[in-house]
Amino acid sequence: MPRGRSKKAAASLKAGRSGGEGKDAGRQRPALRQMLETRGANFTRQREAVYDYLRQVDHHPTAEEVFVAVKRELPKIGLATVYKNLEALVACGAASKLTYGDSAARYEIRTDHHYHSRCLKCGLIADVPPAAGEQLIKLIKAPRGFKVEDCRIELLGHCKNCK
Numbered sequence: 834m835p836r837g838r839s840k841k842a843a844a845s846l847k848a849g850r851s852g853g854e855g856k857d858a859g860r861q862r863p864a865l866r867q868m869l870e871t872r873g874a875n876f877t878r879q880r881e882a883v884y885d886y887l888r889q890v891d892h893h894p895t896a897e898e899v900f901v902a903v904k905r906e907l908p909k910i911g912l913a914t915v916y917k918n919l920e921a922l923v924a925c926g927a928a929s930k931l932t933y934g935d936s937a938a939r940y941e942i943r944t945d946h947h948y949h950s951r952c953l954k955c956g957l958i959a960d961v962p963p964a965a966g967e968q969l970i971k972l973i974k975a976p977r978g979f980k981v982e983d984c985r986i987e988l989l990g991h992c993k994n995c996k
């Protein structure tokens with residue numbers, strides 16, 4: 834979902850992820866620092882840890898889940914700090930935030946346009962390749978006078994563990 838992030842940031846992220854599963858953290862670090870500093874945010878060890886965790890997982894964790902994981906590495910970190918760090922990463926275009934009404938927001942490292950499936954029982958979120966994305970948007974008629982800026986498609990159902 835595009836959310837005020839720069840194209841350049843998204844492109845460099847994609848470059849970091851492609852090939853060898855993007856586990857080459859060394860190459861990613863200067864990019865993260867640059868993204869944060871461009872938005873006037875500091876590059877801190879905590880932000881780096883939060884970012885690294887997001888890079889390692891593909892299940893779109895909540896702030897609480899990120900907190901539990903990062904706390905193992907940085908025992909002094911608090912949930913509020915993790916939350917702020919996640920928001921800083923989103924603000925600088927290094928991560929995306931998914932919101933679902935009343936339930937907790939989820940975060941992910943991908944910032945490119947893609948869709949999700951969501952399990953109605955356990956809340957698991959998974960990425961779906963936007964196979965027919967462009968065509969689908971054309972098929973949906975927006976209300977008169979409504980200017981479409983973005984489109985989200987979500988598949989709702991039950992994951993393989995909840996079937």
Ligand SMILES: [Zn+2]
Binds near residue numbers: 952956992994995
């Ligand atoms: Zn499930």
Ligand SMILES: [Zn+2]
Binds near residue numbers: 941948959960
């Ligand atoms: Zn995703």
